[in-house]
Amino acid sequence: MNAKRDYRGVDLFRIAAAFLVVAIHTSPLATYSETADFILTREIARVAVPFFFMTTGFFVLGSRGRTRSFLKKTALLYAAALLLYLPVNVYAGHLDGLTLPELFTQLVFEGTFYHLWYLPAALLGTALASLLLEKLAIRPALAIAAALYLVGLMGDSYYGLVSGLPVLGAAYDALISVCGHTRNGLFFAPVFLLLGCLLRKNRPGRAASTAGLALSALLLIAEGMLLRHLRLQLHDSMYISLPAVMYFLFSLLSGIRGRCPAWAADFSMLVYLLHPAMIIAVRGAARPLGLWGILVENSLGHYLAVCAASALASAALLPLLGRLRPVRASRRSRAWLELDGAALRHNYRALSSLLPPGGRLMCVLKSDAYGLGAEGAVAALSAEGASLWAVATAEEGKLLRKYGARGTILVLGRTPVSDIGLLRRFRLTQTVVSLEYARELSAARRRLEVQIKLDTGMHRLGISWQDLDSIDAVFSLPFLRVTGMYTHLAASESLSPRDADFTREQSERFFAVANALRQRGRDVGMLHTQSSYGLLNYPDMRCDCARPGIALCGVRSSAGDSTAQWPALRPVLSLRARISEVREVPAGEGVGYDLAFVTGRTTRLAAVPIGYADGIFRSAGGACGLVNGLAAPVAGRICMDQLLLDVTGCGEVHPGDTVTFIGRDGAGEISAEELAARCGTITNELLSRLGRRLPRIWVSEEDGE
Numbered sequence: 001m002n003a004k005r006d007y008r009g010v011d012l013f014r015i016a017a018a019f020l021v022v023a024i025h026t027s028p029l030a031t032y033s034e035t036a037d038f039i040l041t042r043e044i045a046r047v048a049v050p051f052f053f054m055t056t057g058f059f060v061l062g063s064r065g066r067t068r069s070f071l072k073k074t075a076l077l078y079a080a081a082l083l084l085y086l087p088v089n090v091y092a093g094h095l096d097g098l099t100l101p102e103l104f105t106q107l108v109f110e111g112t113f114y115h116l117w118y119l120p121a122a123l124l125g126t127a128l129a130s131l132l133l134e135k136l137a138i139r140p141a142l143a144i145a146a147a148l149y150l151v152g153l154m155g156d157s158y159y160g161l162v163s164g165l166p167v168l169g170a171a172y173d174a175l176i177s178v179c180g181h182t183r184n185g186l187f188f189a190p191v192f193l194l195l196g197c198l199l200r201k202n203r204p205g206r207a208a209s210t211a212g213l214a215l216s217a218l219l220l221i222a223e224g225m226l227l228r229h230l231r232l233q234l235h236d237s238m239y240i241s242l243p244a245v246m247y248f249l250f251s252l253l254s255g256i257r258g259r260c261p262a263w264a265a266d267f268s269m270l271v272y273l274l275h276p277a278m279i280i281a282v283r284g285a286a287r288p289l290g291l292w293g294i295l296v297e298n299s300l301g302h303y304l305a306v307c308a309a310s311a312l313a314s315a316a317l318l319p320l321l322g323r324l325r326p327v328r329a330s331r332r333s334r335a336w337l338e339l340d341g342a343a344l345r346h347n348y349r350a351l352s353s354l355l356p357p358g359g360r361l362m363c364v365l366k367s368d369a370y371g372l373g374a375e376g377a378v379a380a381l382s383a384e385g386a387s388l389w390a391v392a393t394a395e396e397g398k399l400l401r402k403y404g405a406r407g408t409i410l411v412l413g414r415t416p417v418s419d420i421g422l423l424r425r426f427r428l429t430q431t432v433v434s435l436e437y438a439r440e441l442s443a444a445r446r447r448l449e450v451q452i453k454l455d456t457g458m459h460r461l462g463i464s465w466q467d468l469d470s471i472d473a474v475f476s477l478p479f480l481r482v483t484g485m486y487t488h489l490a491a492s493e494s495l496s497p498r499d500a501d502f503t504r505e506q507s508e509r510f511f512a513v514a515n516a517l518r519q520r521g522r523d524v525g526m527l528h529t530q531s532s533y534g535l536l537n538y539p540d541m542r543c544d545c546a547r548p549g550i551a552l553c554g555v556r557s558s559a560g561d562s563t564a565q566w567p568a569l570r571p572v573l574s575l576r577a578r579i580s581e582v583r584e585v586p587a588g589e590g591v592g593y594d595l596a597f598v599t600g601r602t603t604r605l606a607a608v609p610i611g612y613a614d615g616i617f618r619s620a621g622g623a624c625g626l627v628n629g630l631a632a633p634v635a636g637r638i639c640m641d642q643l644l645l646d647v648t649g650c651g652e653v654h655p656g657d658t659v660t661f662i663g664r665d666g667a668g669e670i671s672a673e674e675l676a677a678r679c680g681t682i683t684n685e686l687l688s689r690l691g692r693r694l695p696r697i698w699v700s701e702e703d704g705e
């Protein structure tokens with residue numbers, strides 16, 4: 001991972017959290033003050049386990065692949081931990097006469113040994129949270145998790161409120177007999193997992209987080225003391241103010257960036273796993289050493305001894321864990337896309353500045369955000385406050401929601417009525433492409449938001465601007481709520497007088513329809529006409545929003561396009577690969593398929609593992625890559641997964657060196673426009689066809705809010 005993306009704050013806090021868990025199990029201040037110990041171990045230290053859930057939500061949730069591998073890894077870890085503590089459980093007699101339902105409770109909720117409950121809770125909670133995220137956007141998912149948390153509260157710190165009640169009290173007693181505790185994977189973990197996931201997309205500012213943390217921490221202390229005073233607590237893991245404390249704490253921690261020790265995560269996990277064994281070990285060793293008073297009876301001495309023993313044992317086991325780790329290809333080992341989040345955010349701001357006051361950008365992220373990868377694009381743009389989006393299909397809209405896009409998502413293409421469920425579940429706004437289609441949608445009798453597409457001269461999709469009655473009829477259809485109207489400009493990329501006239505004509509037709517409808521008393525909603533070139537060339541079109549796609553990527557469609565404005569947009573994407581072989585071939589040799597290239601001199605050839613399946617068109621024979629900042633031309637045919645570069649003039653070249661096909665390398669630069677021209681196309685096609693197998697690596701994310 002890129003150093004800038006390392007979450008130093010989160011990683012270092014893992015270690016602190018592990019030692020807080022040790023505190024919960026050893027009560028360091030008990031010898032001195034029962035109240036102080038309560039505040040430390042039953043209140044402050046209660047942040048530790050939710051913190052671990054939040055790291056999972058932050059780093060894992062939202063990606064199916066990562067979630068699956070997390071579940072697998074945690075299941076293995078749980079199995080190993082069960083085995084590790086089996087002898088202790090047997091020795092302590094915990095398993096004597098265990099019935100089948102009790103075994104179920106132990107395995108699914110309690111984890112068989114007092115700290116292990118975290119592992120089944122992480123499994124159950126993560127499975128539940130990711131299921132919620134599959135079905136819902138993050139906020140409704142969080143609402144459900146919060147409701148579960150409230151249910152759990154009444155079986156934990158607030159038990160005293162329900163225990164006396166006739167029906168509810170009995171219900172809770174039954175629940176507790178099944179789960180043991182309500183601080184488990186069902187009632188406790190999901191809310192923290194989802195809060196972590198939310199923070200990944202959307203972090204409050206540092207000042208707000210600091211103030212929020214201070215206030216919620218005070219509330220937490222007060223809440224715990226009050227509950228204790230009133231003797232309402234059955235257990236003391238769950239507080240109303242705890243999710244707020246965690247939200248602000250994690251927000252602050254995830255804002256602290258920088259390299260962190262690679263071992264922090266493993267070390268904290270080992271401390272967590274091993275410390276109960278070390279409690280036993282310290283007790284076992286204290287008497288023979290004659291240190292029972294200091295190491296066991298004195299609570300602080302005991303805590304420090306257990307911490308030290310756990311740290312030593314964990315440090316000793318770290319290398320072993322490293323060897324168990326699965327080996328994976330590094331993401332920059334073959335060919336990859338480098339995406340500049342700061343550039344994308346800059347482009348959003350720069351394009352916004354072209355809009356009339358109150359105007360907004362509708363970010364067009366079709367085809368996986370023009371190759372950028374919609375997930376990273378949504379994250380970067382959301383951080384700028386984007387809340388209008390457009391995609392080509394309902395399926396793309398669903399993905400945008402999953403990646404955390406909030407607000408309106410407009411589906412530009414026709415969605416089959418059979419997929420109306422998708423539109424509704426992910427709250428997508430459907431384009432009405434014809435009156436017949438609108439009638440079909442309405443006949444499905446399910447409420448939908450729609451926007452009407454007008455054909456003002458492009459003749460691709462939409463109701464003809466001349467057919468006012470048909471357009472008007474859409475407003476009267478039941479179940480459809482019209483929230484806007486738009487049209488697409490056919491020739492806005494050109495500034496020639498003929499094309500400019502045509503573009504003005506399209507705009508006039510569009511606004512004439514809007515005015516006529518208004519006169520009929522219709523609320524036409526948001527009006528928009530401009531894609532990237534419409535906005536760059538005709539910024540004064542009186543629209544409520546503009547729909548740029550390619551301009552957000554910071555490139556023109558073709559290098560030759562001149563635009564009325566160019567607000568210093570920055571290219572977001574670089575395409576790079578790593579040389580696999582370098583060889584020297586004498587003059588007069590044919591090279592590659594069909595021996596299409598014949599060396600005219602002694603030639604150094606570099607084999608590069610990138611090909612037309614990755615998006616470098618087979619027709620791009622005249623393309624170059626940058627090696628050591630110098631242009632190396634493609635030699636011979638481009639293959640599916642490889643190509644050859646003539647690196648004779650590039651100085652020292654070795655296997656493992658980086659080649660840049662789009663982007664900067666030292667003094668050299670190849671723009672997307674240049675490569676697109678070599679491919680005989682425009683950047684829109686080049687970028688949207690970049691191979692799915694290229695890892696998308698987001699770099700230089702801006703830290704500040």
Ligand SMILES: *Cc1c(COP(=O)(O)O)cnc(C)c1O
Pocket residue numbers: 364366412488530531532533547548549550551684
């Ligand atoms: C693709 C598309 C856009 C974005 O076009 P760019 O030229 O990439 O800015 C806008 N509106 C509609 C209807 C589109 O299909």
